[in-house]
Every structure is written in structure tokens, then in C-alpha cells.
Amino acid sequence: MAYVGRLMKGIAYNNGIRRELVDACEKIQGAYSIFFLTEDKLVAVRDPFGFCPLVMVRHSNGAFVFASETCALNLIEATYEHEVFPGEVIVVDKNGLQSLCLMTHPQPKQCIFEHIHFALPNSIIFGRSIYDSRCQFKEILVTDSPVNYEVVIAVPDSGTIAALGYAAKAGVPFPQGLIRSHYVGRTFIEPSQKIRDFGVKLKLSPVRAVLEGKCMVVVDDSVVRGTTSSKIVRLPKKVDAKEVHMMIVSPPIIGSCYNGIDTLALRNCLTLIKIF
Known part of the structure; x- marks a missing residue:
């Protein structure tokens, strides 16, 4: 899946709540993969360095699902879409999916402890x-x-x-x-x-x-x-x-x-x- 965030970077400033969200996330320092749920939107955010893993999948009914590990897909009828990119904000609502590009870092800093200790063996983390x-x-x-x-x-x-x-x-x-x-x-x-x-x-x-x-x-x-x-x-x-x-x-x-x-x-x- 192409990095649609590059094509839709300008969308972040066309909506007040999205602008505030992007501005806030750019100020956060540290490792995070977080979700926001409003009355009509699901928002997934990954930190700009990509410390923590986050993947997006598609359920058999067409719904988008997010998880920190791919092993979660074994519990539902879902198809792997792609790993959420470092610094990416994904907004899902009734109109579908939109990807917003946060400030990115030229050298992602993936946490090696995911492969050493944290993640379950049946997961794919950072593409491996x-x-x-x-x-x-x-x-x-x-x-x-x-x-x-x-x-x-x-x-x-x-x-x-x-x-x-x-x-x-x-x-x-x-x-x-x-x-x-x-x-x-x-x-x-x-x-x-x-x-x-x-x-x-x-x-x-x-x-x-x-x-x-x-x-x-x-x-x-x-x-x-x-x-x-x-x-x-x-x-x-x-x-x-x-x-x-x-x-x-x-x-x-x-x-x-x-x-x-x-x-x-x-x-x-x-x-x-x-x-x-």
C-alpha cells in the first residue's frame, strides 16, 4: 500500500479538530501508539520515530481494525493491510479512511525490545x-x-x-x-x-x-x-x-x-x- 499520507498531508489543516490533534501529537516526546474514539471517528496515531509497533487490518465486513501486534488478527476474520508509518495519523469515519502525515524523522528508532522480549512469537513487528x-x-x-x-x-x-x-x-x-x-x-x-x-x-x-x-x-x-x-x-x-x-x-x-x-x-x- 502506497504511503497515502504524502498525498494527503494538506488535509490536516482543513479541519479544526484534526489540526489540533496533529499539532498536539507533534509536541509529544517519547514512544506511543494511541487511539482516539469520538462519536463518528476512529483515529490512530504512531509516534514520529516509530518506537512502538502499530498495524492496520481490514475486517471481512469492511471495517478497519488497528492493533499493536499482528497476532491479534488470528482472533478475527481480518486481512493485513500495512504497518502504520512513523508519524502517521489515520482517521476513519463514515467517508472512509484518510491518512495525515505528521513530522517524520529520517531515521526511525524502532524499539529492539519488541523482538527481544515484548512481542508474542507469532507476530510480525517492524516487517520481521x-x-x-x-x-x-x-x-x-x-x-x-x-x-x-x-x-x-x-x-x-x-x-x-x-x-x-x-x-x-x-x-x-x-x-x-x-x-x-x-x-x-x-x-x-x-x-x-x-x-x-x-x-x-x-x-x-x-x-x-x-x-x-x-x-x-x-x-x-x-x-x-x-x-x-x-x-x-x-x-x-x-x-x-x-x-x-x-x-x-x-x-x-x-x-x-x-x-x-x-x-x-x-x-x-x-x-x-x-x-x-
């Missing part, structure tokens, strides 16, 4: 399959860190695909050594360390029958603060694992993010195998 991205992590792990372990386990769910590929490539068993509770959210964004520590205990439980007496490696997708990871590697020790190693598949996080998720408490985290 999340599953394919995480599968490629295994190639880096096997190349940089040959396997000398009895079992490979994952920190579910975001570390599962890379761990599965790593184990298959290395010919090492991949049992389910950690059981995740799906009633606990992401722990690294909790407001206090005490809550984060307790959240890890609620979220993950080790399986003694799998881990007891084993020399093993735990594969996770990323390290944010590092405190959660230290708790995770202690879990197998509680069920008498012989050795616990840890691998992180993402590049090192070396600074705070001031535009997307609040990670102001980041520490420099090295992507290394750690032995506990």
Missing part, C-alpha cells in the same frame, strides 16, 4: 517475524558458547524459542525445568525491589525431577536490572542442581531508555555466561 528473530539468537549462542551441559532450560516464555533452538543445534535435551505462572506480569517494571523479588518467586518454580544433580544452562532473552536474573539462577540450586550456568541472547543493555518502557534503574549488564 518475531519467531525468526528469536530463532536466529541460537546461532549466536552456539557459535560463541559451545555446549558442555547435560540439559538446556529456558526462562519462559520469552527465552523459550532461543533455548529450544540452542538445544536442538547442540544436540542437548531440552526439558521444561522452570514452570511459569501466567498470572504474574513482567517483574522488571515493578516499582520496588521487594515487589520484584516476590514476583519472581510467584512467577517461576523449578522442577526437581528435571534439574536435580544436573549440570545445566538457563537461557534467557535479556537482562534489564539483573536482580531478577540472579534470583532465577538460584531456583535450580534449591532443587540441588549440580551446576547452573546462564546465557543471555540479547546484546548488552548499556543505557537507560527515556522514550519507551521505564528502565531508569538499568545497570550496565554484560552478555556473558555466568557460573553460580
